[in-house]
Amino acid sequence: MTAQEIVFSALGVLAVGSGVLVVSTRQLVHAALWLVVSFGALAGMYLVLTAEFVAWVQVLIYVGAVVVLLLFGIMLTRAPIGRSDELDSGNRIAALAVAGATGVTLVTLLVRGFQDAKIDLKPGSGSGGAVGESLFRTWVLPFEVLSVLLLAALIGAIVLSRGGGED
């Protein structure tokens, strides 16, 4: 194991572990805070993979915006703030079976498939300059379409949450 693999595995265990806490904790606000830990560890994993720009976008948008939005949602729906046993539905066993089967299948398949594949990590291909250049040269049309999509989604969210459409 190289140093990169050790750091990456530590961050991965952190991300998956806090992900498990997100889906198993009994307190709603704690789930949102564990989500911050999981996304932060993922940003660290992107950094180890030399994708710096994606890592900082992850920190800005996920940790900064999405989690805050989710916390707003928790507050506005007057969710139970303390411990609550109502957060899980009755089909936990079936969910565990499906998730376990998916995990085992995917891990077996991927380990067998990518046994000999090695990434040659060289810094540079994930910098803001490189990504921005290809984003605004090759991918500029999807980028613009995506900005229209984001605008439409935000207008839709405003229309939905303004409420009282027909009356």
Add this chain to the structure above:
Amino acid sequence: MHVVYPVVFAALLFSVGIYGVLARRNAILVLMSAELMLNAVNLNLVTFDMWLRDRLHGGQVLTLFTIVIAAAEVGLGLAIVLLLFRNRRNIDVDRQDTLREPEEVR
């Protein structure tokens, strides 16, 4: 670095997200679990971009697109959840059974 490490962590994160979507009752927690699944896909995209040394950086650009779509999805999802809360006073996904078949048919 082996490709196996990031790919396996992405698969584990994805199955944790699947468990959360299926097992959680609160709609906001279901949204959070969907975010976990989206992040697992992002990790895969970045990994394969780095492995294949894509000259157009397709994987990283697609990751940025996925992050934007996830932000839009959370915004819309929370608007729908708030609307649900205003109309029903609860956001438990297994209590939204207005469209369920009546008991005698089942």
